[in-house]
Amino acid sequence: MEFREIYCYNCKKVLGKYNIKYYNDDKVNDMIKSNYGSHVRQGHEIRISKVSTKS
Numbered sequence: 001m002e003f004r005e006i007y008c009y010n011c012k013k014v015l016g017k018y019n020i021k022y023y024n025d026d027k028v029n030d031m032i033k034s035n036y037g038s039h040v041r042q043g044h045e046i047r048i049s050k051v052s053t054k055s
C-alpha cells in the first residue's frame with residue numbers, strides 16, 4: 001500500500017499518514033490546513049512524501 005506521509009521538520013515527527021487510494025493531493029492539503037494548521041502558522045516546514053509498505 002502507498003501512503004502520503006506528512007512530516008514536520010521542525011517537530012521532527014510524522015504528523016499523519018494517508019492512504020493514497022483515498023487521499024489525493026488536494027485532500028491531503030486540506031487535511032494539513034484543518035489538522036496541522038498550527039504547525040504552518042508557526043512557520044514549520046512540512047513535507048509530504050510518498051511511502052509504501054508491503055502488505
Ligand SMILES: [Zn+2]
Pocket residue numbers: 008009010011012039044
Ligand atoms: Zn511542527
